[in-house]
Amino acid sequence: MKKHLTAAILSAGLFAAATPALAADYAIDTRGAHASVNFKVNHLGYSWVVGRFDTFSGDFSYDQENPSAAKIAVTIDTKSVNSNHAERDKHIRGKDFLEVDKFPEAKFVSTKFDSTDGQTGKLHGQFTLRGVTKDIVIDVTKVGEGKDPWGGYRAGFEGATTITMKDYGIPMDLGPQSATVELEFHIEGIKK
């Protein structure tokens, strides 16, 4: 009897493993600020100016067993730009850069995730900034996944990509070393 039960549990386990699991849905943990959208722009070729968007939100779905089904959508409040300098942030919000009155949102919506192991991969998607939508590819690395100490379940990733300011119609010219922006994402999600 006991043997039968063990076999049943085992076969059920095998069955579960063989079937493609349903992708789990996660909400990005912005409430606990275990996620950030950072950027980095070269200054004159001598150093980096680092900033972030304080306010954003999004969801993703991810399943270790079926990484290619992963998807994510993130919406960024462009007003929330923060480079730790009020005068510069005011400038970035203005028409020389993001023109946030007219374009209050930036967003990223993934189209596919190329990954064989679910640990690293290329996340393709459409990025909209200043009203311009472009296809971009984000290099993604999974940081970890598992239970948290408070009864929840979390998964987290980091990603990076580089965009060119001119591609999105940003008119300010900061010089040849500063034509691009490095975007860096740290995304931790709580399973819904």
Place this chain on the structure above:
Amino acid sequence: MLKNSTQGYGWVTIIIHWLVALAVFSLFALGYWMVDLSYYSDWYQTAPMLHKSFGICLFALMVFRIIWRLTNPKPKGLSNHQTWEKTIAKLGHFALYAILFVLMISGYLISTADGRAISVFGWFDVPALLSGLPQQEEIAGDIHEILAWSLLVLSAGHALAALKHHFIDKDSTLSRMLKPVNSTETRKQ
């Protein structure tokens, strides 16, 4: 001659009046020009520094002007001025002072929004007193821009009114802001 009399303005008031006029127009022009400078312009850092430094100086001058005004005799209005002219002039002058003060304070609140001090010509720092309000630099910036234009329009009205008194009414409204009235001199009323 330095102080005001009931008949007219003394040199201190006259000089401050024209210094403030010069400062207001220069700061407007400088502010208007500096926000569109290219990043590699020689003035990209200097122009805002001068704008802020002279702005702080103007604030100090305006505080002194108020004190001077309160501690000096008040020149009487000219007898040919109509009641409505006096009322409008009073309101206009109050608005000029009020707008200028709020304009200067809003500018200060932009630059100190993150708690940074304002350096005056690199000589000394004026510390941030109020910082970290939500969207502080944006709201202060909008107020600064709107009031700068308002002050420009209002001071143009102020100048036109003075010219109207000088050329149409042919009274001494404008001339007594150019030099002190000699008490022995007979004034055209």
